[in-house]
Each structure stands twice: as structure tokens, then as C-alpha cells.
Amino acid sequence: MKRQFPLIIIFSCGLFMVVQYFVPHEKSEFFYEFIALDWPPIIGVFALMLGVISLTRVSITRIRRKTEAWRYSIVTLIGLFVMSAFGVIGHHYPPLSTAFDWSFNNIMIPISATMFSLLAFFIASAAYRAFRARSVLASILLVAAIIVMMRFFPLGPLTSVVGKTSDWILNVPNLAAKRAILIGVGLGIVSTAMKVVLGIERSYLGKD
Amino acid sequence: MDFATAIATTVAAVLTLCIFSFLYKDNPFYKFTEHLVVGVSAGYWVSILYVNVAIPNIWQKLLAGKWWYLIPAFLGVLMWTRIVKRWAWISRYPLAFYLGIATGVAIPLEMQTKVLEQIFGTVQSFVALHNSQTDFWAGINTVVVVIGIITSLVYFFFSKEHKGATGGIAKVGIWTLMIGFGASFGYTVMARISLLIERVQFLIDDWLLKLFS
Numbered sequence: 539m540k541r542q543f544p545l546i547i548i549f550s551c552g553l554f555m556v557v558q559y560f561v562p563h564e565k566s567e568f569f570y571e572f573i574a575l576d577w578p579p580i581i582g583v584f585a586l587m588l589g590v591i592s593l594t595r596v597s598i599t600r601i602r603r604k605t606e607a608w609r610y611s612i613v614t615l616i617g618l619f620v621m622s623a624f625g626v627i628g629h630h631y632p633p634l635s636t637a638f639d640w641s642f643n644n645i646m647i648p649i650s651a652t653m654f655s656l657l658a659f660f661i662a663s664a665a666y667r668a669f670r671a672r673s674v675l676a677s678i679l680l681v682a683a684i685i686v687m688m689r690f691f692p693l694g695p696l697t698s699v700v701g702k703t704s705d706w707i708l709n710v711p712n713l714a715a716k717r718a719i720l721i722g723v724g725l726g727i728v729s730t731a732m733k734v735v736l737g738i739e740r741s742y743l744g745k746d
Numbered sequence: 747m748d749f750a751t752a753i754a755t756t757v758a759a760v761l762t763l764c765i766f767s768f769l770y771k772d773n774p775f776y777k778f779t780e781h782l783v784v785g786v787s788a789g790y791w792v793s794i795l796y797v798n799v800a801i802p803n804i805w806q807k808l809l810a811g812k813w814w815y816l817i818p819a820f821l822g823v824l825m826w827t828r829i830v831k832r833w834a835w836i837s838r839y840p841l842a843f844y845l846g847i848a849t850g851v852a853i854p855l856e857m858q859t860k861v862l863e864q865i866f867g868t869v870q871s872f873v874a875l876h877n878s879q880t881d882f883w884a885g886i887n888t889v890v891v892v893i894g895i896i897t898s899l900v901y902f903f904f905s906k907e908h909k910g911a912t913g914g915i916a917k918v919g920i921w922t923l924m925i926g927f928g929a930s931f932g933y934t935v936m937a938r939i940s941l942l943i944e945r946v947q948f949l950i951d952d953w954l955l956k957l958f959s
Contacts, residue, residue, distance in 0.1 A: 540835045540838070541838075543839070543842075544838040544839060544841070544842035545842070547839060547842040547843055547846055548842040548843075548845055548846040548849070549846070550846065551842075551843055551846025551847050551850055552846045552847075552849050552850035552853075553850065554850060555846070555847055555849075555850025555851050555853075556850050556853050556854060558850075559851075559854040559855070560854070570851075573847060574847055574851050576803060576815075576818070577817075577818040577821075577847070578818075578844055578847055578848065579795075579799045579803060580799065580800075580803050580804055580815070580818035580819055580822055581818050581821050581822045581825065581840055581843070581844050582795070582799070582822075583795045583796075583799050583800050583804075583822060584819070584821075584822025584823060584825050584826065585822065585825050586791060586792065586795055587792075587826070588825050588826055588828060588829070589788070590788060590792060591826070591829060593784075593785075593788060607777060610777050610778060610780075610781040611781070613778055613781040613782050613785065614781045614782070614784050614785035615785060616785065617781070617782045617783070617784070617785025617786040617788075617789060618785035618786070618788045618789045618792075619785075619789065620789065621785070621786045621788075621789025621790055621792075621793065622788075622789040622792040622793060623789075624789075624793070625789065625790065625792065625793020625794070625796065625797065626792070626793055626796050626797075628793075629793075629796065629797050629801070638793060640754065641786060642790065643754070643758075644754045644755075644757050644758045644761075645757065645758070645761060645782065645783075645786055646783065646786050646787060646790060647758075648758040648759075648761050648762050648945075648948075649761050649762075649765060649779055649782070649783040649786075650783065650787075651941055651944070651945060652761075652762045652765040652766060652945050653765055653783070654938065654941050655938060655941035655942040655944070655945050656765065656766070656768065656769070657938045658935065658938035658939050658941070658942045659769060661931075661934065661935050661938060662935075665931075665935075675920060675921070675924050678921055678924040678925060678928065679924045679925075679927050679928040679931065680928060681928065682924070682925045682926075682927075682928025682929050682931075682932065683928040683929070683931040683932035683935065684932065685932070686928070686929045686932030686933060686936075687932040687935055687936055690936060706887075707925060707928075707929055708929055709887070710887045710890050710891055710894075711890065711894055711922050711925040711926060711929075712925060712926045712929040712930075713891055713894075714890065714891045714892075714893075714894025714895045714898060714922050714926070715894065715898055715922050715923045715925060715926020715927070715929075716926055717864050717867070717868060717891075717895050718894070718895045718898030718899050718902070718919070718922070718923070719898070719923075719926070720860050720864050721860065721861055721864050721865070721895070721899065722899070722902050723860060724856050724857065724859070724860025724861040724864070725861060727852055727856045727860070728852070728853055728856050728857050728861070731849035731850075731852045731853045731856070732849075732853060734845060734849045735846070735849050735850065735853070742841060742845060743838055744834070744835075744838070
């Protein structure tokens, strides 16, 4: 009951959706839209709420036990509940939706964009370490990277040559590498999905 | 700049500076902003899913008399049993349903888009035509792409030891992959630099200059 029934559910649902894909009938398409497109997001909403409950519990525990840096958990909780309130209540009471937009534009976007921009420094440090490796492979990687980066620079008479070389790298060897990776990823996803459907992969069930 | 805009821009600028302060070292200003964005992001997604999924897919469907939408809602509620250790096993049912649907959809779809379509795109005539005339370099590029893909796939094939001819082919494959990674690396660096320039422009042009002009 605890382990066998979920395996039966996953096998039945998986097999049904695979068979459905090969049946070109309107009923089959109806089931696809109904079960695969409508239902999972609904379950996802409740799963997100589980995440919110978990975040709240962890934060409250840290505050109650006064663990290291517990004061920041208060900031997390305020951000979570104020933003949720602005969004949820703002949907029914429009004046509050302005506060939601304000928080999104002046808190969330600047912080997220700055965090991503910080990566420029860490990437530069990673490039320096790769340079120090002095291997053929690291050199190939960095030469390709530098040519691709230089296509955005004004280089006088060299601009056209660098631009064409960069385009060639992006459209030919880069395409070959990306396609090979994509084929590998595709085969990996299919084999893992088959392991899950057939009950070979059961780690998602947990221990007991 | 009016007062409301000045306040909004100042809040955004101060938060930006708090994040940049991490370049010196980890500090309370960075930690404050980091924890704030975790909470605000979670709250943002709660709002987005409430407005875009919960209202149209549950509430409005139920109001329209489509009671069967209670089934996924009930499965979703079962996910919450994870909170109580004794009942946590019940959450396996909705999880199994979700995974079953997702994997069942993924098997043919991923095979079609990530494997077959990529192979169709690769297996092309080496004689490329451009304006009804043979394009020699386009043909050469097609050959390079085919060789690059085959050698890269050989590199990923670990069932045979990379020695002799296989090792040589795999070596060409890793060179191709390194060029690909280099191109991605270059693109990522440029994207991050663009973001950095945009943030600095915001601090100088939109905040400092407008606030004190």
C-alpha cells in the first residue's frame, strides 16, 4: 500500500501518456489537455504552498532557537508574507496591486539583476584559473570564448574578420557541440523516464 | 524627479549597493538583501500561481460546475501530508501521479525533439545550394558539423575505452565540445557584463544624476 500502490499509479499514468501520444484522435488530445496540461499545475500550486510552509517553519525555528543570523529570517518572513499579501489581496483589491508592482520593480528586479551581474567578476576569476591550467583544451576553450566576446568590440579593419570567425564558431563547431550534448541529454531523459515508469528508479519514494 | 519616484529609485539603488558590497566581503548589508530577495521571490511566485493557476484552473472551473477539478486539488492537498511524519507516505500518491504524467509525456516528446529532430537537422546533403548555385563552403561546414557531432558522441560513449582509433576520434570530439563551451562561456560573460553595465548606468544616470540635478 505504501510503496506498491504509488508504483502502480506511476506505471499506469506513464504508460497511458506514452500510448496517448501515438493515438491521433480528438479524445486522445482531450485527455492530453485535460490530464497533462490542466492537472499538474494545480498540484504544483499546492506543492508550492508546501514549500512556503517549509520556508516559514525553518525561519520560525531559527528565530525561536536564536541560531546564528536568526534576525535575517525575520526579513525573509516579512518579504514572503508582504509580497504574497500584495499579490493575492491585490488581485481582488486593485489599489494593492500597485504595491505589488512597486515591490517587483524596485526590490526584486534590482536585487536579481545585480546578483546576476556579480557573476561577471566570478566568471573573470574562473577564466583566470583556466588560463593558469595551460592545457590544450583550456586554451581551445578560451580562444573560442575570446573570439566570441570580441565580436562586440570595435576593432577597426579587424572587425569584419573577427565577426565572421565568431559567426563561424557559433554556427558550425558550436552547433555540433550543442547538438551532440542535446542528443545525449535527450537519450538521458528518455532512459531515466523509462526507469521511473518501470519502477527501476524508486528514490523519489523515500526510505520507509 | 518627483518624490515618489525618488523614493523608489533610492530603494532600488540602496539594495543594488548592498549586493555590490559582497565584492568587498560577506557583510550584514548583503545578508539582509539576500534574505529579503528569498522571501520576496517566494511571495512573488505565490501571487503569480494564485492569479494564473489557482483562480482560473480551480476556482473558476468549480464555479462553472466542473467538479472534477476537485480531483487534482485533492491530490495537491495530499502533498501537504509530508508535513506530518506519520502520514508522509500519503504524499507519494500525488507525487506518483505527477511523475507518471510528466515521465509519460517526456518519453515520446524528448525523443522527438531532442534526439530525432536533431538527427534530421544533421543528416543533410553535403552539396549545399545558395541561389541555385553550389555553395562550396556551406557544404564543408555541413561536413564539419557531422564530424563534430559524431566525434562528440563518441567522446560521451564510455562503454568502450578511449584508446587507439576510438581515443583519437574522442579527442576530436572533446576539441569540438571545448569550442562549444568556449562560445557559451563568451556569450555568458558578455551577458553578465551587459547586466553590470546596466546596473552601473542605473546607479549613475537614473539615481545619482537625477536625484541631485
